[in-house]
Amino acid sequence: MLRLPKFRLEEPTDVAGAVALMSEHGEDAMIVAGGTDLYPNMKHGLFEPKVVVSLGRIAEMRGIEALADGGLRIGATTTLAEMAQSALVQERAPALAQAASLVAGPQLRTMGTAGGNVMLDTRCQWYNQTHFWRKSLGYCLKKDGTVCHVVAGGRKCVAAASNDTAPTLMTLNASATFANDEGSRDVKIDEMWKADGIWNKEPGRGEILTSLHIPAQSKGHRGAYGKLRDRGSIDYPLFGCAVRLDLDSEGVVEDADVVCVALVARPLRIKKVAETLRGKKVGTESFAEAAKEAADLADTQAKPMDNIPGESLYRRQMVPVYVRRTLQAAAEGKGPVHHV
Ligand SMILES: Cc1cc2nc3c(=O)[nH]c(=O)nc-3n(C[C@H](O)[C@H](O)[C@H](O)COP(=O)(O)OP(=O)(O)OC[C@H]3O[C@@H](n4cnc5c(N)ncnc54)[C@H](O)[C@@H]3O)c2cc1C
Numbered sequence: 219m220l221r222l223p224k225f226r227l228e229e230p231t232d233v234a235g236a237v238a239l240m241s242e243h244g245e246d247a248m249i250v251a252g253g254t255d256l257y258p259n260m261k262h263g264l265f266e267p268k269v270v271v272s273l274g275r276i277a278e279m280r281g282i283e284a285l286a287d288g289g290l291r292i293g294a295t296t297t298l299a300e301m302a303q304s305a306l307v308q309e310r311a312p313a314l315a316q317a318a319s320l321v322a323g324p325q326l327r328t329m330g331t332a333g334g335n336v337m338l339d340t341r342c343q344w345y346n347q348t349h350f351w352r353k354s355l356g357y358c359l360k361k362d363g364t365v366c367h368v369v370a371g372g373r374k375c376v377a378a379a380s381n382d383t384a385p386t387l388m389t390l391n392a393s394a395t396f397a398n399d400e401g402s403r404d405v406k407i408d409e410m411w412k413a414d415g416i417w418n419k420e421p422g423r424g425e426i427l428t429s430l431h432i433p434a435q436s437k438g439h440r441g442a443y444g445k446l447r448d449r450g451s452i453d454y455p456l457f458g459c460a461v462r463l464d465l466d467s468e469g470v471v472e473d474a475d476v477v478c479v480a481l482v483a484r485p486l487r488i489k490k491v492a493e494t495l496r497g498k499k500v501g502t503e504s505f506a507e508a509a510k511e512a513a514d515l516a517d518t519q520a521k522p523m524d525n526i527p528g529e530s531l532y533r534r535q536m537v538p539v540y541v542r543r544t545l546q547a548a549a550e551g552k553g554p555v556h557h558v
């Protein structure tokens with residue numbers, strides 16, 4: 219049985235108290251929200267914080283608010299289940315509701331939070347293992363070792379961003395508010411990633427994500443999320459893709475975006491998707507052709523590696539399939555795309 223190491227749990231009741239605790243304990247402290255990622259990682263010896271600062275009692279960080287301009291504000295400790303089931307999120311940001319509905323399984327979505335999903339640690343099949351397992355292998359660059367088992371001779375960790383909601387937030391042009399000991403700042407989700415699997419975020423380890431802001435989308439907004447996974451529940455993505463389509467009143471594509479996850483350390487935007495789909499009317503043969511072309515773009519640009527479970531060749535073959543199906547689903551106002 220894997221046991222949690224000893225640590226002190228702090229439960230502040232406001233953001234200022236949480237920031238003060240993170241500042242006081244520095245690198246000895248870590249934040250916990252739902253604990254569905256942090257605690258398993260601590261059991262595996264991947265993190266050894268002396269102090270864990272829980273956000274669970276901070277009321278101001280919870281809830282979904284409809285903004286008068288048509289946008290949304292989602293508190294960081296809002297659960298994935300709340301996001302998935304929210305009529306507001308389903309209406310204003312359908313891809314986000316769909317992605318949240320496919321994270322893990324029901325119990326984990328009841329505990330897991332919006333902020334914890336954005337701040338999820340990158341994943342790798344050589345890293346998300348017990349201490350015994352990793353020691354037998356001689357560890358790796360991300361924790362305790364000097365080599366990478368994915369890229370022979372590699373000097374940079376390529377563990378994969380595996381958070382289902384991150385690519386949807388990117389297609390929605392969302393931003394995140396972080397609190398730190400200098401105050402608070404807004405970071406565009408698009409700009410918060412680094413190509414470094416050890417820590418793939420621009421905000422520092424001690425900064426607290428307090429809320430997400432999703433701006434009002436276009437009148438003809440359509441969104442969907444597609445997720446490849448081994449089973450119909452519980453599994454992390456073997457590949458995930460978020461789609462946004464902006465349609466005019468005739469159903470013609472004005473703008474489009476596709477962002478994929480479970481590939482490299484940062485979510486990956488597929489280039490030239492908008493150029494390919496612009497001017498195509500949904501429901502027509504020309505849209506279907508353009509969706510295939512966009513899927514081919516993803517096939518060329520997204521190259522699954524052996525960093526996460528699932529044979530990389532199989533995952534690669536499924537990339538264009540999932541991108542095409544998810545584009546079609548968004549066009550039809552449907553989704554999510556997954557198998558059960
Ligand atoms: C069996 C299993 C299957 C899973 N499947 C999926 C899946 O399919 N897709 C997926 O995306 N995830 C999956 N997860 C991971 C996890 O359940 C979710 O990502 C969840 O959203 C994490 O949220 P949390 O609140 O539990 O995060 P926590 O575990 O509390 O925290 C996760 C990380 O984020 C940091 N953190 C948390 N909140 C904040 C904040 N507000 N500000 C700054 N840092 C913060 C923590 O320090 C920690 O490093 C799975 C987990 C398990 C155990």
Ligand code: SF4
Pocket residue numbers: 341342343344345358359360361365366367368369374375376377415525
């Ligand atoms: S990508 Fe390489 S360095 Fe990073 S966790 Fe995996 S094996 Fe370790």
